[in-house]
Amino acid sequence: MALSRYQVLPGLRAHQYTRHSLHADDRLWVEKNCYVDVVIELLHALGVEPLAAMGFCAAVDFEGDNFTFFKPQHEELREFFGVDFQEMNVWRPLIDHAREHLAAGKFLSTEADSFLLPDTAGTDYRRRHVKTTIIMADLDMAASRLGYFHNAGYYELAGEDFNSLFRMGVPADPAVLPLFAELVRIDRLVRRPPQELRDLARRRLVCHVARRPEANPIHRFEARFAKDLAALQSAGLDHYHAWAFATTRQLGASMELLAAHLNWLAGVGGDARMNRAAAEFMRVSEAAKLFILKAARAVAARKAPDASLSFGEMAVAWDRGMQDLAAAVS
Amino acid sequence: MTDRTASIRRILIEHGRLTVNAAELPEDADLYQAGMTSHASVNVMLALEGEFDVEFPDHMLRRGVFESIAAIRAAIGQLTGG
Numbered sequence: 001m002a003l004s005r006y007q008v009l010p011g012l013r014a015h016q017y018t019r020h021s022l023h024a025d026d027r028l029w030v031e032k033n034c035y036v037d038v039v040i041e042l043l044h045a046l047g048v049e050p051l052a053a054m055g056f057c058a059a060v061d062f063e064g065d066n067f068t069f070f071k072p073q074h075e076e077l078r079e080f081f082g083v084d085f086q087e088m089n090v091w092r093p094l095i096d097h098a099r100e101h102l103a104a105g106k107f108l109s110t111e112a113d114s115f116l117l118p119d120t121a122g123t124d125y126r127r128r129h130v131k132t133t134i135i136m137a138d139l140d141m142a143a144s145r146l147g148y149f150h151n152a153g154y155y156e157l158a159g160e161d162f163n164s165l166f167r168m169g170v171p172a173d174p175a176v177l178p179l180f181a182e183l184v185r186i187d188r189l190v191r192r193p194p195q196e197l198r199d200l201a202r203r204r205l206v207c208h209v210a211r212r213p214e215a216n217p218i219h220r221f222e223a224r225f226a227k228d229l230a231a232l233q234s235a236g237l238d239h240y241h242a243w244a245f246a247t248t249r250q251l252g253a254s255m256e257l258l259a260a261h262l263n264w265l266a267g268v269g270g271d272a273r274m275n276r277a278a279a280e281f282m283r284v285s286e287a288a289k290l291f292i293l294k295a296a297r298a299v300a301a302r303k304a305p306d307a308s309l310s311f312g313e314m315a316v317a318w319d320r321g322m323q324d325l326a327a328a329v330s
Numbered sequence: 331m332t333d334r335t336a337s338i339r340r341i342l343i344e345h346g347r348l349t350v351n352a353a354e355l356p357e358d359a360d361l362y363q364a365g366m367t368s369h370a371s372v373n374v375m376l377a378l379e380g381e382f383d384v385e386f387p388d389h390m391l392r393r394g395v396f397e398s399i400a401a402i403r404a405a406i407g408q409l410t411g412g
Contacts, residue, residue, distance in 0.1 A: 025362065122347040122365035237376075241369055293391045296372045297379070 006102035020044035023152035032253035057258035062217035067250035082188035090178035107184035252288030280321030
């Protein structure tokens with residue numbers, strides 16, 4: 001009988017899966033963005049420390065209608081862990097690519113529609129079409145079942161969702177463009193001792209800090225919010241949620257990740273400036289969490305935000321944090 | 331069931347996007363475990379403020395205040411003095 005099940009990591013089970021601590025319930029932003037979330041869990045499942053690869057958050061900037069949609073640097077994932085992400089040319093049906101590469105011990109990362117992902121029950125599953133990223137890890141052809149990493153966990157989908165995801169039994173439609181996909185090779189996986197990983201991460205952090213925004217991004221965010229508020233109020237709450245995900249959530253979640261990275265890097269009894277910077281970035285993150293709720297109120301009530309809806313604390317904390325961080329890596 | 335609890339359950343049904351039936355959820359059950367996302371919790375907060383004519387002060391805009399029916403009822407009670 002032909003092999004019909006392809007598991008990259010034998011033993012991975014959705015119902016037994018334990019998330020990384022970056023996705024624990026007590027985090028301010030349990031889910032950050034779909035790409036960084038899925039990479040965190042992939043690294044965790046591989047037995048390496050994702051905290052090492054979060055230094056890139058120091059370079060997160062305000063881009064007008066977005067904060068940087070922050071993604072782990074592929075070069076760093078290769079250097080730190082031997083995990084190699086490369087874009088894959090989707091030139092034939094996705095199911096054929098999945099069989100080929102999972103059988104060869106490679107993960108397949110692909111854009112997907114949350115409408116088909118049962119782990120989004122309560123939000124998008126069978127309600128809304130939303131682009132997200134999954135990493136395929138376990139393909140069972142006989143059972144029409146897929147094990148996949150998504151957001152903060154590892155899940156399974158089957159049956160009708162499986163058939164829709166892979167467009168099984170549907171004639172190829174030239175009007176449907178293939179989704180972006182990446183191959184993830186782990187044949188050179190390396191699990192470094194903690195100190196060696198810290199030394200590597202610290203060297204890379206110098207580069208990330210050199211790329212930090214030249215001017216405080218929170219001041220620019222504040223000016224743009226003031227300009228956009230009336231339009232946000234007119235557009236309503238669903239539009240606000242999309243805006244908040246692109247802006248406030250990316251700011252708040254990246255600052256919480258940066259703080260976690262710095263505390264991990266400093267270690268016990270390490271560089272106090274790293275810990276001080278981390279505390280300032282957590283202030284930014286906490287203020288962003290509060291802001292997302294208060295700005296929702298201002299949008300829903302269509303009234304001017306009250307005086308406490310201030311960016312001042314966030315901006316000051318960002319400046320202080322970056323000063324401490326720059327001093328720590330100089 | 332008190333009117334206040336019934337109103338909270340109705341708001342959770344309309345805005346909480348839980349994966350279980352909010353009408354039958356134990357009062358101390360964790361709403362986040364029951365599928366409430368941070369996105370949905372914003373809508374729940376706004377609906378609660380509208381329903382009970384209150385505004386949660388900053389120190390109450392935290393996860394713990396919205397984590398169960400009992401916690402929400404306690405917070406509303408604190409804000410309305412009853």
